[in-house]
Amino acid sequence: MIGEKELVKLVKSSDTKIVLIVMDGVGDIPDKSGKTALEQAKTPNMDKLAAEGNLGFTLPIDWGITPGSGPSHLALFGYDPLEHEIGRGVLEALGIGLKLGPNDLAARANFATRDDKGIITDRRAGRISSEVNQKLCEKLSRNLEAIDGVTVKVYPGKEHRFVAVFSGEGLYDNLMDADPEETGKMEKFVEALDEKSARSADIANKFIKEVQQVLKDDHPANTCLLRGLAKAPGITGFGDLFGLRACAIASYPMYKGLSRLVGMEVIEGLNTLEDEVEELKKQYNNYDFFYLHVKKTDSYGEDGNRPSKVKTIEEFDKLVPGITGLKPDVICITSDHSTPTDIKGHSWHPNPILIKGPHMRKDGACAFDESECLKGAYGTMFSKDVMQILMAQAGRLKKFGA
Amino acid sequence: MIGEKELVKLVKSSDTKIVLIVMDGVGDIPDKSGKTALEQAKTPNMDKLAAEGNLGFTLPIDWGITPGSGPSHLALFGYDPLEHEIGRGVLEALGIGLKLGPNDLAARANFATRDDKGIITDRRAGRISSEVNQKLCEKLSRNLEAIDGVTVKVYPGKEHRFVAVFSGEGLYDNLMDADPEETGKMEKFVEALDEKSARSADIANKFIKEVQQVLKDDHPANTCLLRGLAKAPGITGFGDLFGLRACAIASYPMYKGLSRLVGMEVIEGLNTLEDEVEELKKQYNNYDFFYLHVKKTDSYGEDGNRPSKVKTIEEFDKLVPGITGLKPDVICITSDHSTPTDIKGHSWHPNPILIKGPHMRKDGACAFDESECLKGAYGTMFSKDVMQILMAQAGRLKKFGA
Numbered sequence: 031m032i033g034e035k036e037l038v039k040l041v042k043s044s045d046t047k048i049v050l051i052v053m054d055g056v057g058d059i060p061d062k063s064g065k066t067a068l069e070q071a072k073t074p075n076m077d078k079l080a081a082e083g084n085l086g087f088t089l090p091i092d093w094g095i096t097p098g099s100g101p102s103h104l105a106l107f108g109y110d111p112l113e114h115e116i117g118r119g120v121l122e123a124l125g126i127g128l129k130l131g132p133n134d135l136a137a138r139a140n141f142a143t144r145d146d147k148g149i150i151t152d153r154r155a156g157r158i159s160s161e162v163n164q165k166l167c168e169k170l171s172r173n174l175e176a177i178d179g180v181t182v183k184v185y186p187g188k189e190h191r192f193v194a195v196f197s198g199e200g201l202y203d204n205l206m207d208a209d210p211e212e213t214g215k216m217e218k219f220v221e222a223l224d225e226k227s228a229r230s231a232d233i234a235n236k237f238i239k240e241v242q243q244v245l246k247d248d249h250p251a252n253t254c255l256l257r258g259l260a261k262a263p264g265i266t267g268f269g270d271l272f273g274l275r276a277c278a279i280a281s282y283p284m285y286k287g288l289s290r291l292v293g294m295e296v297i298e299g300l301n302t303l304e305d306e307v308e309e310l311k312k313q314y315n316n317y318d319f320f321y322l323h324v325k326k327t328d329s330y331g332e333d334g335n336r337p338s339k340v341k342t343i344e345e346f347d348k349l350v351p352g353i354t355g356l357k358p359d360v361i362c363i364t365s366d367h368s369t370p371t372d373i374k375g376h377s378w379h380p381n382p383i384l385i386k387g388p389h390m391r392k393d394g395a396c397a398f399d400e401s402e403c404l405k406g407a408y409g410t411m412f413s414k415d416v417m418q419i420l421m422a423q424a425g426r427l428k429k430f431g432a
Numbered sequence: 433m434i435g436e437k438e439l440v441k442l443v444k445s446s447d448t449k450i451v452l453i454v455m456d457g458v459g460d461i462p463d464k465s466g467k468t469a470l471e472q473a474k475t476p477n478m479d480k481l482a483a484e485g486n487l488g489f490t491l492p493i494d495w496g497i498t499p500g501s502g503p504s505h506l507a508l509f510g511y512d513p514l515e516h517e518i519g520r521g522v523l524e525a526l527g528i529g530l531k532l533g534p535n536d537l538a539a540r541a542n543f544a545t546r547d548d549k550g551i552i553t554d555r556r557a558g559r560i561s562s563e564v565n566q567k568l569c570e571k572l573s574r575n576l577e578a579i580d581g582v583t584v585k586v587y588p589g590k591e592h593r594f595v596a597v598f599s600g601e602g603l604y605d606n607l608m609d610a611d612p613e614e615t616g617k618m619e620k621f622v623e624a625l626d627e628k629s630a631r632s633a634d635i636a637n638k639f640i641k642e643v644q645q646v647l648k649d650d651h652p653a654n655t656c657l658l659r660g661l662a663k664a665p666g667i668t669g670f671g672d673l674f675g676l677r678a679c680a681i682a683s684y685p686m687y688k689g690l691s692r693l694v695g696m697e698v699i700e701g702l703n704t705l706e707d708e709v710e711e712l713k714k715q716y717n718n719y720d721f722f723y724l725h726v727k728k729t730d731s732y733g734e735d736g737n738r739p740s741k742v743k744t745i746e747e748f749d750k751l752v753p754g755i756t757g758l759k760p761d762v763i764c765i766t767s768d769h770s771t772p773t774d775i776k777g778h779s780w781h782p783n784p785i786l787i788k789g790p791h792m793r794k795d796g797a798c799a800f801d802e803s804e805c806l807k808g809a810y811g812t813m814f815s816k817d818v819m820q821i822l823m824a825q826a827g828r829l830k831k832f833g834a
Contacts, residue, residue, distance in 0.1 A: 040497070389772065389775060391802060407806065408812070410811075415496065418496030418497060419496040419780070422498065423496075427498065429498045430493050432520050
């Protein structure tokens, strides 16, 4: 497979436009009806696109591997998800809307309960309310000082969860979690897995001790666990890699965060699917590439709510003419991963994909669903390859070799 | 994927014969007729082979990547085209029929016009005629001396183009072009991108100065530009890799050059398709492997001439019984890359492939065209994998592991 280094040399400029629509988790398996969500939904507009375009399936990581949202989106954005790992701490930070720079090390943290002997008696501090969490974070913010020249900021999440961001020179993230993983066990501290990460472990552990000092009278939230300590991966910007002015149209923080991480411009303040499509129209002349994210297909998949997943697909289908009406040169509709309602979670099943560009082969597919994707021209490919096809169809890649 | 090192260990000898037919650029996309060139052409003989064999598609480099003829042929010959890059200078030299050895560094050169101050006022010396070019090359040949122990030979091409070949020990090719790329700019000299290539850059630049000296009164052709300076890549010979006595049956210089580069025996003096098939019959007992090249399917693709592309396919189909009549153990018909007539150039679309050997699966395909290839047993694979299948069908590969 071609790598980023070779690919970037092939990129040429053009005035073509590409729209990548990610219907999060839309891929499914048949439920008791014998049909998938896409097969149940009435989608005349996507079916028309499917008849004109080419279909197939994508694998985000590999056969049988269920991806998280981070790697599955990175792959669709053209990055090898096995080369660019996004730590949990970074994802958690992106998820609450934080922007991370190259000197930032992020951790997902839990407020927890510790007894006098250092035993963790509750890993979630009795699931304190988000309001209490916010007050504790404010108290920590007032009292925390820089540790060895590294500043620490804490940001409240829901219930007992918060994010800690360490900022300074020379931080490394080859670190083990500070989490005993079970209640009733002795507290753990961060351990470094290599020499250069030792100072970061030391700073993280000084932070835990400071938290214990500041919160000594705040039982049950009198300590914290730190997990998934990670820096944002060094990624070649999407604009530098593909020569595209890219715009992310998404309403959920984590997807906006991921887009920002790869260097897309992120539109803020969008809530509904209608908002998103209207924004696409508004921004259409300002960018070459649009990533549009449909969240609820995944949420209803996670809930096991097939009727609402089907309804979301149908609602989106009604908005498709508003997008195709803009006449983008290349349009792609796919999911980042499957979220079958019978599984109530992400799965490893390949994602249905539809690509329509100016230079299509003919295939036997005439509707956008998993059964028709089996007749598609693409067979099963890796999600990472999708951007190459979109770029080729958009006339934005030179010949390889002579 | 298995690499050359592992593959070579699996090779075993046999008296089976393999015929690989490359219909250059035959892959296409539907034009206004709704059909591809293969779908329009009447090809009863290839269709019969398709019904007996298995079909599918190949990717020369990767999804969305349009290959040049060099890498796409290397891939079909079983070499990873991303590992073995062929420089422009080498291809240009092969294209005019030169044979390059391990001590040769080749450059594609232009005669150009330079003013007193070193400004390049015409990068093509007013597109001088091929006759003038030939005389200038003869003049250079009479006057050029070895530079630091390295001999330089020049070979005329068409109009202002020629090839310069530097021959000597210790030449390296991590070099930038000596070409300002635009008229009206100051002349450029070759720059080395690493230390070991510095001497080669120096020799190339002394050559440019010598050319300027010899041609000082030959305005407009009073200097030269050097581009794509490259050595032939170090390649494990086709015979060593696959244990095959291989014969290349092609009429165009570049394909003969590529075949020679990988160590095939090249038959000279062939012009027509009929010549090629007759030569195959004549040589049939002398070799184990035959590469037969059909050029015009690509040429007519590049011209956007669908009727002539279809006619070439039909003409070749009439010659197929002459090949199958030899009863080769394995026969493969494919393209190196697609050259759709609507695109008038190479494209990234996967290549139709047909393989017929003694141990076939059954698939749904019963004619040789892109729509039938969708029903094929191979799905979409990399071109590099084809040789492995041909070798396996020919009983020329041992078991991997026990």
